[in-house]
Amino acid sequence: MSSHYLSPWAKNIAPSPTLAVDAKAKALKAAGEDVCGFGAGEPDFDTPEFIKDACARALAEGKTKYAAAPGLPELRQALADQYHNYGVLADANPAQVVVSPGGKYSCYLAILATCGPGDEVLIPAPFWVSYPEMVKLAGATPKIVLAGDEQGFKITPGQIEDALTPATKLLILNSPSNPTGCLYDRAEMEAIMDLAIRKDLLVMSDEIYEYLLYDGSIHHRPASFSKEAQERVITVSGFSKTFSMTGWRLGTLVANPTIAKAVANLQSQTTSNATTFAQYGALAAVQNWEAAMQAVQDMLVHFDRRRLLLLDGLNAIPGIECLRSQGAFYLFPKISSFGLSSEQFSDKLLENEKVAVVSGHAFGADGYIRLSYATSDEVISKGISRLEKFCSSL
Ligand SMILES: Cc1ncc(COP(=O)(O)O)c(C=O)c1O
Incomplete structure (x- = not known):
């Protein structure tokens, strides 16, 4: 059938390049190839046992029906209490939380x-691949502002100000970042929020990697800075990355009552609720926070070791330069010295050496590649040797 039948939205949207690389690597593996996969954006650990147990209990108890569209009331309340403690919410009002x-x-x-x-919508690059496509699906226009490694991959208030037009409505922030792992410090984040308030911008702060931090770094939630910030920041997070729950499909959103209600309405007409029994697993995590954070600490020991193994390995390869990340589980080295586009580089690397990485192009930053270290030490060491061989052949 010709694409004539497709809607403008469907014609316009690009498939997720990160999922595509992962699928390609998995297909090669299934065909018997020895692939070193650095493409996956998911922790390689199992979900903590007590969270799985709570979900299994919910299933056994028959919690298999529709739930309230914006989430289980007890989960929304538990999250509202938590976000109130963080200063993101002025009151622990569950109506401002959507699961x-x-x-x-x-x-x-x-x-x-x-x-x-x-x-x-202002999107700092390197950006998570889905933001521009989502903006287009909403009928709005993405405006990309590049922040390269020379500025730590962090956008400055001056750059935002230069990119503003009377049509600018929303600024997207993602700290710690996918794909760079960079983290805004308090002063940097405050300067951006001051500008956002002065220029009447809404801010979507995607904090999905908020608990995956290294080197004693601290995550700052922009909504917690002031009353005005609480009003205009939409805080997004979820359980996928923190608790290795990618397949559970559980996200969160915290916003002022007007926006939270609109989001709840949109959700009620498009998906109804997040899976009911999965939400009981999430509830166990939030209600047993100490145990949940201990599980995260246990994962972080491995992530941190792998981060440094990969970072040192990359920086030891002539022609590659990589910034030390502070969060998430990605590194974003510069490969522009080899004279290939990042797509050519990553395609050839997979073809010649069976190493799967994602091209920086997908994240709005050619000249870089993204490697996820949510994989074993063995894969990292083998991948570095192959990458070194590949680079010396260029
Ligand atoms: C920056 C960022 N935001 C949001 C998500 C969405 O995570 P999920 O839908 O699995 O909760 C991801 C996942 O890759 C991400 O990297």
Whole structure:
């Protein structure tokens, strides 16, 4: 059938390049190839046992029906209490919390609830691949502002100000970042929020990697800075990355009552609720926070060791330069010295050496590649040797 039958939305949307690389690597593996996969954006650990147990209990108890569209009341309340403690919410008001089927869907609904035709959305690059596509699906226009490694991959208030037009409605922030692992410090984040308030911008703060931090780094939630910030920041997060629950599909969104209600309405008409029994697993995590954070600490020991193994290995390869990340589980080395586009580099690397990485192009930053270290030490060591061989052949 010709694409004539497709809607403008469907014709316009690009498939997720990160999922595509992962699928390609998995297909090669299934065909018997020895692939070193650095493409996956998911922790390689199992979900903590007590969370799985709570979900299994919910299933055994017959919690298999529809739940309230914006989430289980007890989960929304537990999250509202937590976000109130963080200073993101002025009161522990559960009406300001929506539980969605994944952080991805929280982002999409945040954009859909606030932006439409004629609106511009500022997206700092390198960006998570889905933001521009989501903005386009909302009928709005993505405006990309590049922050390279020379500025730590962090956008400055000056760059934001230069990119503003009367149509600018929303600024997207993602700290710690996918794909760079960079983290804004308090002063940097405050300067951006001051500008956002002065220029009447909404901010979507995607904090999905908020607990995956290294070198004693601290995550700062922009909504917690002031009353005005609480009003205009939409805080998105979720359970996928923190608790290795990618397949559970559970995201969160916290916003002022008007936006939270609009998001809940959009969700009620498009998916109804996030999976009911999965939400009981999430509830166990939030209600047993100490145990949940201990599980995260246990994962972080491995992530941190792998981060440093990969970082040192990359920086030892002539021609590659990689910044030390502070969060998430990605590194974003510069490969522009080899004279190939990042797509050519990653395609050839997979073809010649069976190493799967994602090209920086996918994240709006050619000249870089993204490697996820949510994989074993053995794969990292083998991958570095192959990458070194590949680079010396160029
Ligand atoms: C920056 C960022 N935001 C949101 C998500 C969405 O996560 P999920 O939908 O699995 O909760 C991801 C996942 O890759 C991400 O990297």
